[in-house]
Amino acid sequence: MTMLGRLTFAALEQGPIVFAAQMLVLFGALGVAALITYLKRWKWLWNEYLTSLDAKKIGIMYLVVAAVMLVRGGIDALMMRAQQAVAVGNNAGYLPPEHFAQVFTGHGVIMIFFVAMPLMFGIMNVILPVMLGTRDVAYPFLNSVSFYLFTAGAALVMASLVIGQFATTGWTAYPPLSELAYSPGVGVDYYIWALQISGIGTLLAGINFIVTILKKRAPGMSLMKMPMYAWTVLGSMMLVVTAFPVLTATLGLLTLDRYLGMHFFTAGGGGNMMMYVNLFWAWGHPEVYILVLPAFGVFSEVVATFSGKRLFGYTSMVIATMAITILSWLVWLHHFFTMGAGADVNAFFGIMTMIIAIPTGVKIFNWLFTMYRGRVRFTTPMRWFLGFVALFTIGGMAGVLMAVPPADFELHESLFLVAHFHTMIVSGVLFGDFAALAYWFPKVFGFTLSEKWGIRAFWAWTVGFMLAFIPLYVLGFMGATRRLDHYPAGLGWNPLFIVAGVGALVIASGVVCQAIQLYVSIRDRRKNRDLTGDPWDGRTLEWSTPSPVPFYNFARTPIVAIRDPFWAVKYGLAPQTPENDYLSIELPRGSGLGLVIGGAAFAFAFAMVWHIWWLVMLGALVMLGALFVRFLDEDTESIISADTLRRFDTATV
């Protein structure tokens, strides 16, 4: 065994397409580093962001990582669409099967774990504490550790592009394909460790936000006075803390198979591959609701604000949210109706799946009746909402259709299924996150985003989505399965794959519009400055603060007497609650230890992938060491005096 385990130069040499990708990653990283050096921003970056324990800053970092990974996952999508548009009949396309498999595996893993998740956590971090009228999350340092563990996972996926290869198993990594016998390379190991490291970060973040919601709300804000978004985050985080340990354990068992020759999921030796499928989806289905619930919460805030009206049926919305949270634990088997579980089991899980449509439908009706007798302003966030209703309803219908087991038999693992879950996740999760970004952007950065480019992005995404995925629904009915790197001529699939490819390009133009939107908005930031702190005629506590929110969030702790407290006071529906006098507050000092732990976790995971055992030990020791340093540090908070707060507060208002 050499110093570098099984890592050799061969891991770098993988042909021209991979070479281009390697250069892109390398020069991209170097370019960013050079730019920061040129702008002399390293110190600023270190003090203001990298070592910050302020949830708002950590949230922004989550969003930046999500944006980078969205581009990576999007390039994967374009590569897949290009391959399937040309690889018909005798044409094998431009990607060899192994590479195509890495691309679709990478796309799935990245979009779920490293785009949808950080978008959700980013938005939660920047806005949830402010919304709850508190100064920070319950455990600021843990929050930083969560972020860096997540980032270490993302970095590991990017590293797999440059050194070695990623898994070729599909993002679900079903054994025995993902076992050593069929996947002896480093790909599955990259997959395992990227998910393990980021998954632990997610679990810690879940604990953090549950405690924040339950224990840190402003005085007077009872659970039933919380903004709807907080309820949906609570549901989502309850699912995180119960579901992610299942993923951790499942991947742990696969790790034992791969590293120590055990037989949990192997084809022979007493292994049971069906148990992996079972456990994977016991995490995997709650995961869908982990992502979609907070997006539902965003829509509840957006629709109420832009209809200038109270959210309709708040109590039913809370019940629906909690019903979805609980039911999402009872449906996972619908991911494998075709595995021969028998009619009773299949029917039970099919019916449980359909039942979820009831609370979801209630939510949609309540949003519609929030608009009813309101004054609807068709801003960018509201458009994302309307696009969501249109697409999500179609996708939901496809979902309920597949919840009928014998109907599922004919659509299982077909492109119809692929179209279904993309509809749910793109319209349900991404559109929700995009609405959130447009809605809360001024609160975070102090100026509004360009509406013109926001609306263009909306149209490109929506039309592009329909162009890319309606053909996939049809292809499912034409008997096309997913993950085919080539297919026979004469099945009539090719024209639809070409249309889907065009759709993917239109979606890409939507991402370009979003980049331009960001550029234009930053360029015109003086013109678009939000001076009032309340650009949308908002309802909840975050709009009572100046934009951008000061680092201490609230100079005086707000007292809440009613739902939508800011709106109620603004329009004289509730008396101005007497405010506390200024009191000195404690805020967490910045700490670089989260970054150290994340870096060590990356080294640990990378070394595990390549069997570099000394580095495994070192990474583990540094992680533990950093934790001990933190535990022994008693001086973790700085105090801001009441006078300073009063001075800041009167200066900003």
Added chain:
Amino acid sequence: MNRYLFLIILGIMASIALFALSLGGSHIVLFSPQGYIAKREVALMALALRLMLIIVIPVFALTFAIAWHYRAGNAKARYLPNWEHNRLEEAIWWAVPFLIIIALASITWTSSHALDSYKGIATSTPALEIDVVALDWKWLFIYPAQRIATVNTLTIPTGTPIAFKLTADAPMNALWIPQLSGQEMAMPGMVTELHIEADAPGAYHGLSGNYSGAGFAGMQFTAHAVSKSAFGAWVAETRMSTSTLDRVTYASLAAPSENVAPERYVLGDPGLYTWIVMKYMTPPAASSTPASG
């Protein structure tokens, strides 16, 4: 334009759908199921879809109508900013989806039992057993009673129930002949079942539904449904094949290969299928499979 947003989205959706359907044309195989099971599965989809449209069409209409009528610019629309609750209305939208789901649930329960993959098709014609082995990366079909086997091609008699017994000597796959029935997974060391029946003669496309590695895309075959007499002739012809499938020839067949051309064999070892399944049951040390990892 703002206000027509929803209608525009619907219009684009419909036109892309129509365009896609026209491109697909006669190739939309699920619109023309040719087997006993597939016909019932597709009819079930149509029924479920109709039930769901009861709720989906009003949602679409309401979304558009409400968003349009209550637009900020419409001075005639009532504005009640603090109206937030109505017991009756909320009861309606808890109840209506609930009733539809009850209807769908009862359909789900009965259809799951009626169309259980493991359930034989009840006719007077005795079923033909075909043992299916998913290999890296081709399909092996063994006809135990006829003492023949085929690779990447399947021939079945029409009007006869086919009892597939599926296994794999490779990662998981799923057998799918869309016009004849839905999928069933094929897994090493296990036997799953799938019952189908072809109503009319024809050549139906078959493939795998579960990704199994580099050669997965090449696991495609044609299922030829022929009359009972033509099937008898085909069996007799296959019995004349010079290739014999026994454990020795199987070993080379089972080695990974991609885009394999159709092939026919005389079955030399009647115990082959059982051996393929059972070898995963032996302790890893004694096993000759790569599964011991």
